[in-house]
Amino acid sequence: MLGARDIAELIGSKPLLVDYWRQQGLLKGVPLNDKGEYMYERPDPEAVKQIKNAHSFETNRGPRLDRANEVQYGTFPLLQL
Numbered sequence: 607m608l609g610a611r612d613i614a615e616l617i618g619s620k621p622l623l624v625d626y627w628r629q630q631g632l633l634k635g636v637p638l639n640d641k642g643e644y645m646y647e648r649p650d651p652e653a654v655k656q657i658k659n660a661h662s663f664e665t666n667r668g669p670r671l672d673r674a675n676e677v678q679y680g681t682f683p684l685l686q687l
């Protein structure tokens with residue numbers, strides 16, 4: 607059994623996303639304690655492939671907007687007279 611950090615290294619993801627992939631059914635975990643922590647079985651190669659493909663899609667969704675020229679609205683500090 608492996609911890610979330612170990613699984614994250616195997617799948618090329620962040621430890622916080624390991625729980626998400628468990629909820630999606632791609633990772634098998636066993637509850638460790640009442641804090642919501644799990645121990646995980648080593649994922650099969652097909653699950654790793656699906657996770658990496660999904661992660662690649664999320665990180666390469668397209669060009670990011672350049673917000674350098676965006677107008678910012680907000681409050682202005684009061685002038686002291």
